[in-house]
Amino acid sequence: MENRMRLEFNAVSVNEGFARVAVSAFFAQLNPTLDEIEDVKTAVSEAVTNSIIHGYGEKEGTVIVSCTYHGNDSEVVVMDSGVGIADIEKSMEPFFTTKPELERSGMGFAFMEAFMDEVEVESEPFKGTKVTMKKRFGERKLEE
Template identity: 65%
Template structure:
């Protein structure tokens, strides 16, 4: 069974939208019949990516975060994009516990969480242009 479904949305870079974004994605993927665990994994990963865009990508809450989702068969691909500051050193940014905002008590675990809860995470970024995080997860692949 090969089904395809796609959605795109954008919203203000306000922290209140972090919850909105993860719930929106969770409802969108509901048709794939994910387990509760899979839903929670996806919500956590989306929350991390969107929070990064809001905290690190942008300084103004009026800036927009773009969120898109493509379901293809049993796999969902989620992209979170901003047109903000960009990441100078992606490898460094993805290191566990690395954070550029210790004053906000960031744990530095955002990318680690995305990688732990999704099957694949790709980050591309250009300084001054923005960052795009693409994450894929196969639904129904979980053991136990």
């Protein structure tokens, strides 16, 4: 079965919790394990937080989260029209952060990569950033 959804919300920190809960509710249709859904929640939280803090610098903006699944293959896309990332490779290095004064740990992308199967980042300075994350949910047997 295939399904899709798309969320658009203001880039404010209170929506971080909203985004991860909405995404987890959508993927709950696939009957994932608790651990799988928590992995997706953490990854979504990281990507949305990045858009808010780095993309828009905690100023006004819009974050778009779209989710699709095809069978057990899920995909989450988090997009913003913020400042973009000049050096994607550098930004994905663990512990690298451009905002140490905010005590950012620099683990955002590392977490996305640890908890999802695939992470792809596309970005253009002053245009925005698009993070695509994929995860395959394990097949659960209905009859044991």
